[in-house]
Amino acid sequence: MNHTVTAFDGLAEQKDLHFGLEPAAMKLRHVVESQQFTLPLLMELFGRSRGMERIVARGGSLDYQQRIMAMLFYAPSTRTRFSFEAAMHRLGGRVLSTEQAHAFSSEVEGEQVEDSIRIISGYADVIVIRHHEEDGARRAATVSAVPVINAGDGKGGQHPTQALLDLYTIYRMRPLDGLSVAFIGELDQGRTVRSLAYLLAKFERIRIFFVSPPEMQMKPDILDYLDRHNVRYEVESDLNRVVGEVDVVYQTRIHPARVANQPILRNYAIDSSVLPRMKPDAMILHPLPRTVELDKTVDSDPRALYFRQATNGLYVRMALLTMLLEQ
Numbered sequence: 001m002n003h004t005v006t007a008f009d010g011l012a013e014q015k016d017l018h019f020g021l022e023p024a025a026m027k028l029r030h031v032v033e034s035q036q037f038t039l040p041l042l043m044e045l046f047g048r049s050r051g052m053e054r055i056v057a058r059g060g061s062l063d064y065q066q067r068i069m070a071m072l073f074y075a076p077s078t079r080t081r082f083s084f085e086a087a088m089h090r091l092g093g094r095v096l097s098t099e100q101a102h103a104f105s106s107e108v109e110g111e112q113v114e115d116s117i118r119i120i121s122g123y124a125d126v127i128v129i130r131h132h133e134e135d136g137a138r139r140a141a142t143v144s145a146v147p148v149i150n151a152g153d154g155k156g157g158q159h160p161t162q163a164l165l166d167l168y169t170i171y172r173m174r175p176l177d178g179l180s181v182a183f184i185g186e187l188d189q190g191r192t193v194r195s196l197a198y199l200l201a202k203f204e205r206i207r208i209f210f211v212s213p214p215e216m217q218m219k220p221d222i223l224d225y226l227d228r229h230n231v232r233y234e235v236e237s238d239l240n241r242v243v244g245e246v247d248v249v250y251q252t253r254i255h256p257a258r259v260a261n262q263p264i265l266r267n268y269a270i271d272s273s274v275l276p277r278m279k280p281d282a283m284i285l286h287p288l289p290r291t292v293e294l295d296k297t298v299d300s301d302p303r304a305l306y307f308r309q310a311t312n313g314l315y316v317r318m319a320l321l322t323m324l325l326e327q
């Protein structure tokens with residue numbers, strides 16, 4: 001495929017961040033887990049994402065008009081599905097989509113994901129999959145003839161493209177080295193938190209606080225990874241002890257049905273009473289959707305970045321598609 005240079009405006013701007021590696025040395029085949037992203041790959045992605053902001057402002061490009069993206073979603077989604085579809089349309093490409101693959105694909109007849117992917121990879125140039133099992137995206141990538149992107153797998157798997165857009169949102173505001181982050185919520189099943197923790201471990205002087213009811217704390221695999229990479233972290237059950245110390249308050253959902261002591265949910269909510277205790281230049285992120293853990297009164301606070309975060313998903317996913325499709 002012959003693509004013009006317009007989709008890569010941001011890359012030239014960020015050339016100094018390539019760490020001496022040629023782009024050809026930084027190819028991605030599939031995106032299954034966030035650990036795959038090296039610092040040079042992240043910086044290439046972020047450079048391209050800046051370029052995509054300008055391309056979207058111009059209305060998009062036609063560079064990928066001969067390319068097809070297949071969307072195979074076995075679990076519900078608003079942001080991930082729409083932003084991937086918008087990303088491909090803004091690049092000029094086309095989209096095949098099944099948003100309820102558990103009901104409207106041949107899985108109903110007992111077809112395994114491997115067979116579905118073998119078939120679909122003959123029709124499309126890239127496949128985006130949200131699978132209800134933790135290993136679904138990896139199984140898909142193993143057999144696919146075209147790049148596979150994990151759009152969230154299982155309850156406690158990963159959501160690497162969410163973590164990429166989360167990190168890009170922070171990167172647009174401040175340097176990533178030296179960052180302190182509080183992850184709040186249902187961390188044992190928090191695939192976005194898991195993916196972002198892996199990415200943060202690639203930067204210097206990171207400090208992480210995992211804040212949740214004890215029965216929902218971050219699983220040992222992530223804590224072991226952080227230990228191995230010398231990342232400072234604390235496991236905390238009291239939000240009050242950390243909310244004034246951190247640069248990023250990363251809020252996530254807690255499903256009320258999982259909490260026996262319902263009033264305790266209030267201790268993990270961000271509302272107008274928490275805002276005065278946060279740093280004046282802190283950032284409030286949330287992958288969304290939200291329920292009671294993030295009050296709407298927070299929306300007007302200049303530190304609330306979660307809607308911009310969702311918009312950044314468009315730019316980052318456009319950039320990622322270009323990186324995968326240019327191979």
Ligand code: CP
Nearest residue numbers: 077078079080287288
């Ligand atoms: N953040 C996120 O993954 O949202 P959706 O479930 O709406 O895609």
